[in-house]
Amino acid sequence: MKGGAARNSRDEAGPGGEAKGSAEGRSWRPSEWAAGRPAKDDAGAGKQHAALFAESRYPSATTCGTCHPRHFEEWAVSQHSYAQLSPAYMALQNFINLNVNGTNGDFCIRCHNQVGMNMEEPTGISNLERHPTSREGITCIVCHRVGNIYNKASGRIALVEGDLLQPVYGPSGGAELKRVLDNRDKYRVVTSADEPGRKIHTEVIEFKEMSTSTFCGTCHDVTLLNGFRLEEAFSEYRASPAAAEEETPFAALQGLKGQDHGSNDA
Numbered sequence: 375m376k377g378g379a380a381r382n383s384r385d386e387a388g389p390g391g392e393a394k395g396s397a398e399g400r401s402w403r404p405s406e407w408a409a410g411r412p413a414k415d416d417a418g419a420g421k422q423h424a425a426l427f428a429e430s431r432y433p434s435a436t437t438c439g440t441c442h443p444r445h446f447e448e449w450a451v452s453q454h455s456y457a458q459l460s461p462a463y464m465a466l467q468n469f470i471n472l473n474v475n476g477t478n479g480d481f482c483i484r485c486h487n488q489v490g491m492n493m494e495e496p497t498g499i500s501n502l503e504r505h506p507t508s509r510e511g512i513t514c515i516v517c518h519r520v521g522n523i524y525n526k527a528s529g530r531i532a533l534v535e536g537d538l539l540q541p542v543y544g545p546s547g548g549a550e551l552k553r554v555l556d557n558r559d560k561y562r563v564v565t566s567a568d569e570p571g572r573k574i575h576t577e578v579i580e581f582k583e584m585s586t587s588t589f590c591g592t593c594h595d596v597t598l599l600n601g602f603r604l605e606e607a608f609s610e611y612r613a614s615p616a617a618a619e620e621e622t623p624f625a626a627l628q629g630l631k632g633q634d635h636g637s638n639d640a
């Protein structure tokens with residue numbers, strides 16, 4: 375052919391005279407998106423945007439850690455933060471699902487990852503594909519965005535959605551939040567998305583049930599579909615002498631507050 379080899383169809387001039395196959399330095403028209411824009415680019419951008427919107431529905435523990443560094447550090451080294459990442463748990467769940475052809479459904483993961491299940495993530499995907507808040511397992515909002523008593527529900531709970539500015543739930547109400555909001559300039563906090571500064575909750579709803587053992591029993595008392603009692607931590611506790619004083623982890627932590635447990639004094 376005169377002038378050398380035939381041109382590739384991707385190099386033919388586009389509507390504006392530019393090369394159709396040259397994606398660098400130019401914008402793609404709507405018609406060109408349909409004609410052959412790489413699907414993986416579109417999918418990648420979609421995932422990134424979805425992640426941003428998910429953070430507004432289910433805030434991450436790292437977001438909470440801005441104002442609650444001590445609580446974040448305690449959580450970060452706890453079993454709760456490891457719930458969805460534990461290799462032992464992942465191996466067991468995959469083994470069970472494989473051997474029952476997936477009929478186990480979300481039975482295991484709904485205790486280990488309530489955020490992911492509320493987001494309707496597939497049970498079998500890799501942790502690398504999950505949203506960052508989902509990978510955090512039993513993260514802050516799994517307790518502080520629960521507004522109902524579920525009792526022995528084997529981990530099936532509905533989280534209250536909302537960004538950082540939305541109300542959270544706590545056993546003692548909003549007295550501390552009120553003190554902070556009364557001193558906004560000192561703590562440099564804001565309660566509006568349009569204001570520059572450190573965002574903070576607008577309200578703490580009192581939820582006393584959070585300081586009871588029944589709240590923990592939502593996940594820590596597991597009964598299989600056939601009635602087999604897989605885990606009885608809550609039931610064992612209720613039958614123990616400790617239950618007479620209702621000594622929950624929350625109550626214990628309140629009693630230890632301010633004490634120096636690193637002292638070497640005799």
